[in-house]
Ligand SMILES: Nc1ncnc2c1ncn2[C@@H]1O[C@H](COP(=O)(O)OP(=O)(O)OP(=O)(O)O)[C@@H](O)[C@H]1O
């Protein structure tokens with residue numbers, strides 16, 4: 599479980615986060631929405647242990663993770679892959695860093711290359727992959743890391759609509775298969791609502807929580823559920839909160 603308490607951050611004179619309190623229960627799926635520059639990626643970098651905030655606490659399964667990377671699998675918004683490793687070798691970086699069996703990690707990654715439509719690109723250098731392909735390799739690396747707490751920063755942004763829908767479905771299934779706890783950042787309201795148990799809307803910078811919406815439907819949920827009575831009102835609420843933020 600992820601617990602964020604009183605998270606504030608400033609970059610020099612720039613006030614970025616203005617007191618965020620957020621819990622994601624074990625096996626839960628929470629999504630952050632909010633205007634560009636409001637601090638979403640900053641929240642994820644703090645949770646991943648990569649950035650020490652000005653103040654506040656963050657624990658994962660009861661462990662303090664501030665300034666301590668390694669407990670959360672983080673898919674960053676950019677700078678996704680190591681340019682000096684081929685695609686498949688990039689996909690096993692996290693697993694290797696954790697000392698997991700390299701052969702097993704490679705086999706798991708190879709299986710996902712097929713699932714993600716990347717067959718034939720295992721030995722391709724990152725510079726020769728498309729943006730969407732790099733994003734898919736980074737997403738599967740996050741999973742192959744073997745960590746069950748996952749922070750994903752706009753994982754589908756560079757994908758075409760069909761691939762996006764397919765991988766959204768895959769992410770929804772993943773929760774059942776790995777019992778992952780997920781904190782997702784997206785700009786896509788429908789993606790947020792269908793995939794999450796809870797959607798949290800941040801204000802413009804300095805980011806603070808202005809609205810929260812729960813999705814009560816059982817998993818897995820089809821995108822068609824967005825037109826149903828349970829979600830239509832919640833969807834309108836989210837658009838309102840984003841507009842007011
Ligand atoms: N390393 C840094 N040094 C200084 N300022 C930074 C740094 N990283 C981010 N910022 C600033 O902090 C603010 C929040 O950035 P952040 O990347 O968290 O926003 P975001 O909500 O993820 O935006 P987007 O939706 O565009 O990805 C921005 O104004 C950005 O310029």
Ligand SMILES: [Mg+2]
Pocket residue numbers: 638639640675751
């Ligand atoms: Mg961002």
